[in-house]
Every structure is written in structure tokens, then in C-alpha cells.
Amino acid sequence: MAAEIKTHGEQFNWLVSLNSTHNGILIVDTRGTVLLYNQAAHRIFRNEIPHPVGQHLSRVRPEAWSDIQEILRTGRPQVGVRIELPQATIIANRNPIVKDGKIIGVISVFQDISDYEAIISQLRGYQELYRELEAVFESSFDGLFVVNGAGNTVRLNSAYERISGLSRDKIVGRHVSELVRDKIIDRSVTLQVRQRRAPVTIMQKIQGDRNMMVTGTPVFDEDGEITLVVINVRDLTVLNQLKASLEEARKLESLYQQSLTEQINLDHALERMVIRSEAMKNVLLKAVKAANxxxxxxxxxxxxxxxxxxxxxxxxxxxxxxxxxxxxxxxxxxxxxxxxxxxxxxxxxxxxxxxxxxxxxxxxxxxxxxxxxxxxxxxxxxxxxxxxxxxxxxxxxxxxxxxxxxxxxxxxxxxxxxxxxxxxxxxxxxxxxxxxxxxxxxxPLRSRREDIPALARQIVQHHCEQHNLNKKISPEVMDALAKYSYPGNIRELKNLLESMMVMSEGESISLADAPGELRQGTHPGGEHLYAQTGFKQAVREFELNLIQNAVSRYGTVAEAAQALGVHPATFWRKLAEEKSRRKNQM
Missing domain, CATH: 3.40.50.300 (P-loop containing nucleotide triphosphate hydrolases)
Structure with missing residues (x-):
């Protein structure tokens, strides 16, 4: 077959002609050897093999070899085969080459349809945009009325028919001056827009009894000429009803928003203050309302x-x-x-x-x-x-x-x-x-004992995070905390726990680390007696309780020392001595 093509080429320079075509052409013989691969095929497929002629098709276009074999076997052409390439979309038409009733090869013609698809896609986009604009135009709650540059009515939407009570066939195509003359409208916004060359809003009556607010907006061409006037028409009666409904909706929304805000604020406050008792929840609920x-x-x-x-x-x-x-x-x-x-x-x-x-x-x-x-x-x-x-x-x-x-x-x-x-x-x-x-x-804290365990855990956790400690409250200490009277309330609870964390040696805070009044469930000045201790131990315990409760009441060592008339160093020394004494007892 190659010899025949060559002979024919001597009579006519067909290769030059095929290289001049816009479509790619590929010819193979029955063995799959590439006999022709024109310049358009090179351009379309961007082959890395510079000289595909004489090469086997499986090296030049490996994905096409199985299709070519099918044609060589059956003799059936393949028309309109779509090929997706990274750089283009191709349509391939493959036909057997027959001589004397025998298949001697296959010719494939390729056409790049990327440009056509882009045009089709763009056209579809315009069609979709037109449908969307048409849907928007017809879906508008306000009446829309379009007049061309000459003052003739071009189109109107269904809302305008509903608002005005006029049908399209009585309006479209008529000049706006005719509508005024026939008392369909009492005045035309289009004429004013054309005079002022700017948007205009007027009050207009339709058929003598319908009050409308109409706004005309000019549309200009590249030369600055008015090509269209788009008129928005609103029924004031409907607007007033909508305004009243909107005000009611806003009031309702405000109530919902206030309720939601109060609930969110209450949740945040509950987390921050660590509250479990109903008494404090009621306090916070009142605070949340007061915050508004x-x-x-x-x-x-x-x-x-x-x-x-x-x-x-x-x-x-x-x-x-x-x-x-x-x-x-x-x-x-x-x-x-x-x-x-x-x-x-x-x-x-x-x-x-x-x-x-x-x-x-x-x-x-x-x-x-x-x-x-x-x-x-x-x-x-x-x-x-x-x-x-x-x-x-x-x-x-x-x-x-x-x-x-x-x-x-x-x-x-x-x-x-x-x-x-x-x-x-x-x-x-x-x-x-x-x-x-x-x-x-x-x-007071003694009136809301449900809050004590959660408060105590929060205080210990916070202190541990501040000082890189790992301390936990033992069950017996938690039980004692829950029974204590707390004359100093939360401040005293905080100082009691911090004092015990300082005194405790292990990870667990035990009753041995607690001051005497917590172990006895009383407070200095009450009925706590040291009947079973020696004089020195009683004095030491009394001093320690006095120091710890002064700090609980006044908040800082400096203020507590000033209130008791002693130097702050005395407080620290007494606390250090007690810690050392307990350590030696372990």
C-alpha cells in the first residue's frame, strides 16, 4: 500500500495538500505502521515523537491502536468518537481503506471542537442568563414597566398587571403620552426621566383610584442616549401593610433575640460563677435581665x-x-x-x-x-x-x-x-x-451548700494551673468543706483551700492539712475548745487559725497583718513553721 501511495504521490503532491488541511489526518496500514501523520495532527496531539511516520501506532497514539485493530478486523467505521485531551476536545472519524474488496489500512480524521464548544457553552450561558432574568422580572413583587427610548411601552410583568388591574395587551406597544391622554395614568414618570436624564420618583394614580409610588430609571447606550426607562411600581396600600407587619416581626424578633441573649448570658454566667444551687441561679437570672x-x-x-x-x-x-x-x-x-x-x-x-x-x-x-x-x-x-x-x-x-x-x-x-x-x-x-x-x-455560702463542691474544685484547679501543681481534694475534706459555716463566704473558702494546698505534701489534700476550725466544723470565736491538747499546742493552733482566718477575711497577708497589728513576716514565719512541723510528723 505504501508503494501505491508513493506512486500516486509522484503524480500529485497530495502530502502538501493534506498538510494544509485544518483537520488532523492519520493513516496506518494493516500492521499498524503509521504511513501519514500531517501537521494538523502534530498540532492537535502535540506529540513528543518528532517523526511518527514509519513508527508503530502503539508508540505514537497507544490509546487508539485497539480501536484501529477493531476496524481492521470488522471493517466497520467509527464515526464521531469523542476524545478528551488535556489541551482540547477532539472528534475522530475512522474509516477502513478498501481496495479490491480488501482492507489495506485505516484513515483517521480528527477535528478540534474546543472552539465550537466554547461558543456553544457561551450561547447556553446567554440563554440561561435570559431565562434567569425573565424569571426575576416575572417574580418581582413590585410592578415592572419598561419603556423604550421613544416612549413606547416595551413590556411589563405580571405584578404590574395585578397592581394596576390592566392587562398587557392594553398597554404594550402604546406611547406613554397616550396612556396619560386616555386617563389610564394621571402623569408619566417616563417624560420626566427623559427631561432630567436621571432617576425620578413620583406619586401616580392608575385609572383614577389606585395610588402608586413609581420610580423611573434611565438606561443609556454607549453614546449617552436613553435606550430604555425601567419603571418600578409599588402599591402604597400594600407597602403600609408590609410596614405594619415588619414592625410586628421586628418586635417579635427583638423579644426572641432578647430571650436568646439572656439564655446565652445565663449559661456563660453559670459556667463562670460555678453555680449549682437554685438560689444563685435565681440571682443570676435576675442579673441577666438587669444587664439589658x-x-x-x-x-x-x-x-x-x-x-x-x-x-x-x-x-x-x-x-x-x-x-x-x-x-x-x-x-x-x-x-x-x-x-x-x-x-x-x-x-x-x-x-x-x-x-x-x-x-x-x-x-x-x-x-x-x-x-x-x-x-x-x-x-x-x-x-x-x-x-x-x-x-x-x-x-x-x-x-x-x-x-x-x-x-x-x-x-x-x-x-x-x-x-x-x-x-x-x-x-x-x-x-x-x-x-x-x-x-x-x-x-451567703452557708445558705447554698450545693455550690461548695464545684467551687472548691474550681479553686483548686485554678491554683494548680497557676503554680504548676497537681492537687486533689480528698472526700473527707470535701465533706468538711460542705459542713463548714464560712463567715468569710467564698473568699474564706478560697483562702482555706489555698492554705491547705500550701501545707499538703502529697497530691491529695487531707484533713491533716486543714486548720482546726475546719476539722472541728467551727470558726474561731465559737465554742472550739482545746481540752485535749497542751498549752503550747493550743496556743500554736489558735495562732494558726487566727492567721488563716484573717487572711480569709481580708484577702491578703498584708491587710490581714495590718488588721491584727503584726508584721506580715510574722504571718509567713508562722505558716512556714506549721508546714515544717507537719512534714516532720509524716
Whole structure:
């Protein structure tokens, strides 16, 4: 066959012609030897073999050899075979070459259809876009009315028919001036848009009794000419109904949102304060509700019950959470400094004042929350000034002539009986009612013993994380903790546990590490007697209990030592001696 093709090629330069075609051509003989592989085939398949002619097809196009063998065997052509290449999509038509009734080879013609598929895909995209736009146009709740540049109605949607009561066949194709003339509409927005060359909104009546708000928007071509005016039509009656429904939906959403926020805040607060008792859950629920408003609050309860923690949680649940939370212990600031601390002072206001002046805590807490702990310790004069700030939302720095306006939420706390103090003339009644808008009473720890185990575990875990320890509370200690009276509440529980963790040698905190009052279930000053101990041991145990409970009550060694009139080093020495004594006993 090769000889015959060669002979024919001498009569006509067919190879040049085949190389000039856009389609790829491949010819093989019955043995699979490539006889022809034109330039288009090279371009389409991008063969790495530079000279495929004379090579076996299994080396040139290995995936095609089985198909060629099928044609050589059966004589059946393969038409429209789709071949996916990394760089293109190909359609192959393969036919047997027959001479004198005998198959002498196979010719394959390949056409790259990638460009055609891209055009078809783009056309499909346009068709899909048209269908989508048509669906949007017809699905619009508002009436849509389209006019061409000449003022003739081009199309309108179903919503316009519903709103206006007019059918398409009475509107489409008519000039807008005709619609005004025939009193179908009282005025045309299209004419105004064409005059102003900008969007226009007007009130329009349709058929004399339907009030509509219509907005016409011009569409410009490349030359800046108006080609279309798209008109949006809204029935004001429907809009008013929608507005009322929306307001109701917003109110309902607000209630749901508030309820959800309260629940989330309650869950977070429960996790943070480690609460198991119903009494404290009710306290937190009230706090969560109070966080949603800006009214002043009064937190009441014994020392150490967690008033400061609750105040901060309320702040963090409120809308003021990203603004400052400023705390001041009214009982810890000398009377002479209280006014400057709360309200600040101007430069040169008094001897020792900073040259640049100083902002007070109310000014620092602007837009946030100020927490006045131990508010009952304020002097009558400062009570008056605090009442003025709360009533007028403004104050004057010491030495200033102009008042400053602030927006501050006030949360106060006390462990005193303010009503009794009012009767004694030590606390202003008007300030009490100003603070007591929302009152929360926090029960003492002895009234909510369900909280003690979880609180104790949290305190131990926190202390261990801080000091890289591994301590656990033994069952007998947990039982003793649950029965103890806690005059110092949570603060005392914390200090008892920290003291025991310091004293304990092993991983388990045992009763041997506990102070005497915890082992006896009493508190110094009660009926604890040292009847079965010697004098020195009784004195030592009494001193240790006194030290530990002073720290529990006052919070720090320095403050406890000052309250008892001894040096802090004495406290540390006594604690170290007790730890050493217990270690020697083991």
C-alpha cells in the first residue's frame, strides 16, 4: 500500500495538500505502521515523537491502536468518537481503506471542537442568563414597566398587571403620552426621566383610584442616549401593610433575640460563677435581665459572697461591655481623697496636684460601668455629690468651673443594712432609692451548700494551673468543706483551700492539712475548745487559725497583718513553721 501511495504521490503532491488541511489526518496500514501523520495532527496531539511516520501506532497514539485493530478486523467505521485531551476536545472519524474488496489500512480524521464548544457553552450561558432574568422580572413583587427610548411601552410583568388591574395587551406597544391622554395614568414618570436624564420618583394614580409610588430609571447606550426607562411600581396600600407587619416581626424578633441573649448570658454566667444551687441561679437570672437595661443597681450580701464578680458579669453582658468597667472600694479610699478619685481635678487645684490635672473614675468610666463597692462607707458629703451625678449625669472636677457630662451606669454594693443606716441618719434615703432601682441580694455560702463542691474544685484547679501543681481534694475534706459555716463566704473558702494546698505534701489534700476550725466544723470565736491538747499546742493552733482566718477575711497577708497589728513576716514565719512541723510528723 505504501508503494501505491508513493506512486500516486509522484503524480500529485497530495502530502502538501493534506498538510494544509485544518483537520488532523492519520493513516496506518494493516500492521499498524503509521504511513501519514500531517501537521494538523502534530498540532492537535502535540506529540513528543518528532517523526511518527514509519513508527508503530502503539508508540505514537497507544490509546487508539485497539480501536484501529477493531476496524481492521470488522471493517466497520467509527464515526464521531469523542476524545478528551488535556489541551482540547477532539472528534475522530475512522474509516477502513478498501481496495479490491480488501482492507489495506485505516484513515483517521480528527477535528478540534474546543472552539465550537466554547461558543456553544457561551450561547447556553446567554440563554440561561435570559431565562434567569425573565424569571426575576416575572417574580418581582413590585410592578415592572419598561419603556423604550421613544416612549413606547416595551413590556411589563405580571405584578404590574395585578397592581394596576390592566392587562398587557392594553398597554404594550402604546406611547406613554397616550396612556396619560386616555386617563389610564394621571402623569408619566417616563417624560420626566427623559427631561432630567436621571432617576425620578413620583406619586401616580392608575385609572383614577389606585395610588402608586413609581420610580423611573434611565438606561443609556454607549453614546449617552436613553435606550430604555425601567419603571418600578409599588402599591402604597400594600407597602403600609408590609410596614405594619415588619414592625410586628421586628418586635417579635427583638423579644426572641432578647430571650436568646439572656439564655446565652445565663449559661456563660453559670459556667463562670460555678453555680449549682437554685438560689444563685435565681440571682443570676435576675442579673441577666438587669444587664439589658441601664438602671442603677444595688448588690447586697455578706462580705466575700461574690458581689464584685457579679457586677463585672453584669457589665460584660450589657451593651456597655466594650467600654470601661471601673471599680472603686469606697471603704479603702481616705475621705480627703475620695472626691478627687471620683471626679478628678484640674491642674493646680490643690497642693500636690499633678500639673496636668487628673481624670476621675466617673470620667474614666464614661459610656461604661462604675462599680462602687462598700458604698455605705461614703461620707454624707460624698453621698450628696454621688446623688447629684446620678440625677444630672454630670459633675465638676475639683478646681474647674465647667461641668462635664457623662453616661455611666452605676452598680453599687454593700454588706451593710442600708435601711437601718437610714434610720440612724448615716445614709441618705434619696440616694438609697436612686441606687436601689434594681436590687439583688446574694445569699451567703452557708445558705447554698450545693455550690461548695464545684467551687472548691474550681479553686483548686485554678491554683494548680497557676503554680504548676497537681492537687486533689480528698472526700473527707470535701465533706468538711460542705459542713463548714464560712463567715468569710467564698473568699474564706478560697483562702482555706489555698492554705491547705500550701501545707499538703502529697497530691491529695487531707484533713491533716486543714486548720482546726475546719476539722472541728467551727470558726474561731465559737465554742472550739482545746481540752485535749497542751498549752503550747493550743496556743500554736489558735495562732494558726487566727492567721488563716484573717487572711480569709481580708484577702491578703498584708491587710490581714495590718488588721491584727503584726508584721506580715510574722504571718509567713508562722505558716512556714506549721508546714515544717507537719512534714516532720509524716
Amino acid at each position: 437595661v441601664d438602671n442603677s443597681m444595688l448588690l447586697c450580701g455578706e462580705s466575700g459572697v461574690g458581689k464584685s464578680v457579679l457586677a463585672r458579669i453584669i457589665h460584660e453582658m450589657s451593651r456597655r461591655r466594650i467600654k470601661p468597667f471601673v471599680k472603686i472600694n469606697c471603704g479603702a479610699i481616705p475621705e480627703s481623697l475620695m472626691e478627687s478619685e471620683l471626679f478628678g481635678y484640674e491642674a493646680g487645684a490643690f497642693t500636690g496636684a499633678l500639673p496636668q490635672g487628673k481624670a476621675g473614675l466617673f470620667e474614666t468610666a464614661d459610656q461604661g460601668t462604675i462599680f462602687l463597692d462598700e458604698v455605705a462607707e461614703l461620707t454624707p458629703a460624698m453621698q450628696v455629690k454621688l446623688l447629684e451625678v446620678m440625677d444630672e449625669n454630670r459633675f465638676t472636677r475639683i478646681g474647674a468651673t465647667q461641668a462635664k457630662t457623662v453616661d455611666v451606669r452605676v452598680i453599687a454594693a454593700t454588706n451593710r443594712d442600708l435601711k437601718a443606716m437610714i434610720e440612724q441618719g448615716r445614709f441618705r434615703e434619696d440616694l438609697y432609692y436612686r441606687l436601689n432601682v434594681i436590687a439583688i441580694d446574694i445569699p
